[in-house]
Amino acid sequence: MLSQKTIEIVKSTAPVLAEKGVEITKCFYKNLFSSHPELLNIFNHANQAKGRQQTALANTVYAAATYIDQLEVLIPAVKQIAHKHRSLAVKPEHYPIVGEHLLGAIKEVLGDAATDEIINAWAEAYGVIAQVFIDVEKEMYEEATNQTGGWKDFKKFKVVKKVEESAIITSFYLEPSDKTALPAFLPGQYITIRLSIPGETNLLNRQYSLSDAAGQSTFRISVKRESECTPKGKVSNYLHDHINMGDELEVTAPAGDFVLDAEKAAPVYLISGGVGITPMMSMLKTVAASQPKTHSSFAQKIMSMLKTKETAQLNNPVTFVHAAKNGEVHAFHDEVCETIENLQNARRYFVYEQPTSEDYVKKQFNGEGYLDFEKLSSIVKEKEAQFYICGPVEFMKATVINLEKLGVAEENIHYEFFGPALNLKEY
Ligand code: HEM
Numbered sequence: 001m002l003s004q005k006t007i008e009i010v011k012s013t014a015p016v017l018a019e020k021g022v023e024i025t026k027c028f029y030k031n032l033f034s035s036h037p038e039l040l041n042i043f044n045h046a047n048q049a050k051g052r053q054q055t056a057l058a059n060t061v062y063a064a065a066t067y068i069d070q071l072e073v074l075i076p077a078v079k080q081i082a083h084k085h086r087s088l089a090v091k092p093e094h095y096p097i098v099g100e101h102l103l104g105a106i107k108e109v110l111g112d113a114a115t116d117e118i119i120n121a122w123a124e125a126y127g128v129i130a131q132v133f134i135d136v137e138k139e140m141y142e143e144a145t146n147q148t149g150g151w152k153d154f155k156k157f158k159v160v161k162k163v164e165e166s167a168i169i170t171s172f173y174l175e176p177s178d179k180t181a182l183p184a185f186l187p188g189q190y191i192t193i194r195l196s197i198p199g200e201t202n203l204l205n206r207q208y209s210l211s212d213a214a215g216q217s218t219f220r221i222s223v224k225r226e227s228e229c230t231p232k233g234k235v236s237n238y239l240h241d242h243i244n245m246g247d248e249l250e251v252t253a254p255a256g257d258f259v260l261d262a263e264k265a266a267p268v269y270l271i272s273g274g275v276g277i278t279p280m281m282s283m284l285k286t287v288a289a290s291q292p293k294t295h296s297s298f299a300q301k302i303m304s305m306l307k308t309k310e311t312a313q314l315n316n317p318v319t320f321v322h323a324a325k326n327g328e329v330h331a332f333h334d335e336v337c338e339t340i341e342n343l344q345n346a347r348r349y350f351v352y353e354q355p356t357s358e359d360y361v362k363k364q365f366n367g368e369g370y371l372d373f374e375k376l377s378s379i380v381k382e383k384e385a386q387f388y389i390c391g392p393v394e395f396m397k398a399t400v401i402n403l404e405k406l407g408v409a410e411e412n413i414h415y416e417f418f419g420p421a422l423n424l425k426e427y
Contacts, residue, residue, distance in 0.1 A: 002124055007069050009121035014065040017122075020109050025057050028105035036097055041203040042088055061102070064129045065122075071132055078136050080257050085133065086140040087192045087255035088205055089153040095130040102126060144253040149183040154194055154250040160218060162245055165331035168225045169275060170240055171211065173218040177248060185214045185254035187286040188279040188388070188416070191221065194250040197238050206235045209278040209390075209416075210254060211332075213285035219251070222331060224275035258416035260286060260388065266412075267317040267382045271399055273371070273391025274329075277322055279416060280390060281332055287318055287346075288339045318346040321379060323371045323395065326352050327359040349379050371395070373402045383407045389415040 002010075017024065033040055060081065067073045103123055107114045145152045161173035176182065190207045197204060208221035225240045226233030243249065260268070260283040268287070270280040320340060324330035330350065340346045351367040352359055359365060367375050376399070387403055389396050396415050403413055 002068065002128060006121045006124050009118060010065050010068050010125045013118055013122075014062050016113075017065070017106065017110075018062040021059070021062060024102075024105045024109045027108055028057075028102050031104060031108075032098065032101040035101070039094075039097075040201070042090065042205065044205060061126075061129070065125055068125050068128065071128070074132070075136070078132055082133060082136040082140055083255040083257055084207075086137055086144065087190065087207060087252045089252060090137065092134045092138075095134060099123070099126045099130060140255070144183075144255075147183045149181040150253055151183075152253075154192075154252055156248050157219070157251045159243060159245050159247050159249065162243075165222055167328045169222050169329070169331040170225070171220050171222040172239065172243065173220050174249065174251060175218045182214075182217065182219065183253060185210060186259040187213065187282040188259035189254040189256040189282075190279075191219060191254055192252040193221070193235070193239075194252075195235060195238065197234065200234075204235050207256075209256075209282065211278040211281040213282060213289045215289065219254075222275070222278045222281070256416075258388075258390075258414060261386060261414075262286075262290070264386055265316065267319070267385035269319045269321065269380065269385050269387045271321040271371075271387060271389045271391075273323040273395035273399075274325075275331075276389075276391030276395070276416075277331060278390075280320065280322070280388065281335070283388060284318065284320055284336065284339055287316070288343055291343055316345070317382070318343060319379065319381075319385075320346070320348040321351070321371065322348070323351045323353070323391070326354055326356045327362065327364050328356060330364070333364060349375075351375060371399065373405060376402045377406055380406055380408070384409075385412065387413045389413065 029043075033043075060077065063077070064071075064074055103119060103126065106122060107119060141152055144150050156177040157174040158177045159172050160175045161171075163171045163173075165171050188209070190209045192205050192207050194203050194205050208223060210219055211222040212220040223236045223239050226236050258279065268283075270283050272280045318340075320336055322330070322336070327333070330352070333350070336348055340348045349367065350365040351369070351371050352365040353368075353370060355365060355368055369375075380403070383406060385408075387408060389399050391399075400413055400415065404410065
């Protein structure tokens with residue numbers, strides 16, 4: 001329990017530290033990695049290079065400091081980060097290391113302004129915040145380990161199928177190398193893939209959304225090829241070019257809280273841009289699995305996993321909206337059409353930014369240009385629906401703004417940003 005004095009010092013100095021936040025966290029990471037180079041096997045170097053991780057960590061520490069006397073307010077944000085930590089095998093013993101270097105960086109950047117009293121107050125506050133994370137993560141590790149087929153940390157998986165879904169997106173079907181059953185997961189969750197790439201000093205981790213429903217013998221991830229020399233493209237391009245059937249990868253159990261809320265008896269809109277289609281595929285296929293014409297045991301399993309009422313699922317209309325540059329890079333076209341056709345109450349809308357001449361011949365799309373306000377207002381029939389959005393930041397930003405303009409309530413809009421969590425409106 002923090003003393004009133006400590007709370008006052010932390011709250012009154014939080015704005016000053018926030019102002020220097022990015023400088024402090026940059027200094028923190030530099031010092032952290034020079035004294036603990038082994039941690040470079042956990043962190044994503046692409047996010048580091050862009051300064052995104054610095055911003056995410058700085059935002060969280062100062063938000064936590066602001067709410068230091070009412071930590072329960074932070075729990076939803078802590079849970080989202082804890083999912084990421086759990087999927088990267090972050091451990092309780094890492095917290096004191098991070099704490100030591102964070103305080104060291106505060107001292108280094110603020111100089112004389114960081115008095116002993118201030119540093120001690122922040123050390124105490126960090127301890128309290130870290131304990132909240134450790135406790136939430138402990139529960140998540142237990143949950144991941146205790147469920148049927150579950151495991152802790154990384155486990156070896158074999159690539160059993162590789163399928164080109166478009167000119168730039170390829171799916172990898174992954175099976176546990178020990179042939180054990182897979183755990184259940186919620187539609188929208190992701191896994192972390194860990195790879196050793198020749199010429200790289202450290203292991204590289206990346207998160208990929210699962211792109212099919214649970215209940216199969218494999219996990220499916222669908223990876224976009226990125227532009228060559230960016231750090232972001234290192235792993236995805238390596239997967240495309242060098243990982244083939246029979247190769248092994250290390251994988252963590254599914255995590256993430258951007259998931260379809262099947263308990264709500266409301267229409268569902270799944271809106272994606274580009275490779276943001278991957279979690280939407282899992283959501284669509286899960287709804288499809290819960291609405292079969294005959295009630296198979298698999299459908300019942302999915303429904304009980306989602307803890308939902310059968311009637312709510314059967315009656316929820318689904319609208320699948322996808323924006324792609326053109327037909328060449330549009331993944332899962334046929335799979336979506338087929339799934340939608342077999343659903344009782346579903347429709348789809350594909351919008352191509354720059355259709356090719358072949359797209360005009362095939363008539364595979366419904367709208368041309370961007371998914372703008374006009375298009376959305378013609379697509380959205382039920383404003384009280386639940387909206388799930390995933391895609392490039394600018395796409396999500398525009399879509400969220402347009403949905404709000406259409407009168408959709410903020411709490412009915414859910415989105416996932418690839419990379420460190422940031423507030424979309426501040427991005
Ligand atoms: C990610 C905060 C402790 C390792 C993040 C993110 C935030 C954050 C906000 C971004 C979440 C997202 O991507 O959705 C914090 C806070 C901590 C803390 C407030 C202390 C109280 C730790 C510790 C470790 C760690 C002890 C382990 C050494 C990571 C890694 C990522 C991450 C590896 C993913 C970064 C990436 O690869 O892009 N953390 N963290 N964090 N955190 Fe922490």
